[in-house]
């Protein structure tokens with residue numbers, strides 16, 4: 217961006233800074249070229265976009281790495297449940313306990329699929345959904361308790377909450 221561009225007054229020859237509509241020296245109207253207008257407009261836009269706003273926009277647009285990892289794990293979990301369901305459906309009759317297991321796998325596949333998609337696209341409900349799911353997972357002592365404790369801690373960090381805070 218050059219600020220040295222000047223507009224020469226047709227009346228007196230004074231070199232006016234870009235953006236002036238009247239000559240500094242004689243007050244005559246200064247002709248505005250298209251280039252001069254765009255330069256002046258660009259300088260204006262630059263001044264209006266404060267660093268804080270840009271920072272907030274970047275924060276909202278960026279998915280934290282941990283969320284990406286959780287979203288992928290959720291989708292992988294959904295895929296494995298779908299595979300387990302398919303295996304069950306092809307190898308056994310869907311009756312009695314098998315029917316119950318099949319339903320469980322189906323619900324897990326759908327639940328984790330929706331959750332993974334929600335996490336990936338930073339839906340605010342997905343964070344709450346995941347915290348609730350992880351709270352249930354805390355019961356799987358000791359491994360589930362540790363893993364889900366870490367996940368809940370991570371999902372309740374302020375910068376993670378901010379990533380989900382955009383209106384979607």
Ligand SMILES: [Zn+2]
Nearest residue numbers: 225228239242
């Ligand atoms: Zn002039």
